[in-house]
Amino acid sequence: MKVALAFALLSFAYATPEQSVLEYFPVFNAAKADIDELKQLMTDLKAEVADLRAENQRFRDELNSNYTATRVAFYAYMSVDRGIDWFSLDKKIIYDKVNLNIGDGYDVLTGVFTAPSSGTYIFNTVSVAYNKSYMTLLLKINGNTADIAFPDAFDHDDRSTATTVTIVMLLKGDQVYAVNGDKKGGRMMESGDHDARCSFSGYRLY
Secondary structure (H helix, E strand, C coil): CHHHHHHHHHHHHCCCCCCCHHHHHHHHHHHHHHHHHHHHHHHHHHHHHHHHHHHHHHHHHHHHHHHHHHCCEEEEECCCCEEHHHCCECCECCCCEEEEEECCCEECCCCEEECCCCEEEEEEEEEEEECCCEEEEEEEECCEEEEEECCECCCCCCEEEEEEEEEEEECCCCEEEEEEEEEEECCEECCCCCCCCCEEEEEECC
16 A cells, blocks of 8 residues: 555656646545555454453453452450360350451351351361360361360370361351360360460361
């Protein structure tokens, strides 16, 4: 197109007076048609780019929404030492100090974690028995035992720590919590902001 237009302009410049300008109109008209076609193509491409950008933004928004919806994590612990008599068989243990509760799954009033969404979860408990104390801790899922810890400092003046790490599949609405088992004795379970903590935590893996 550029060559044709340049040739037309050059020919027009060297045209003899007898040559009619009209004979170059077809060349100029063809060049104009090409320019109009390019303009339309550019308009179409701009519209296509705008559509692609909008679609890309929709995908990004959807991914961000899904990521936010699946974010679940919590960490809670007992803020003070608890005498061993505070625990009783099958009583839910309330971890009253909450440092993290993404997804609002953990209820500090009941000690129960309720799954906000279905998926694979990992839960962790830490129990610390102090000076000749011991206690069994059961991790329960909908009333069924999923794991057991047994910190036992029964015969010595020292701390005994027991932990659980439990990987489970949960459905939305499933409940997870810790209770005292059928064994306990001694003075207390140690927790708080000093030497040790009894804690309950978990997060959704995927």
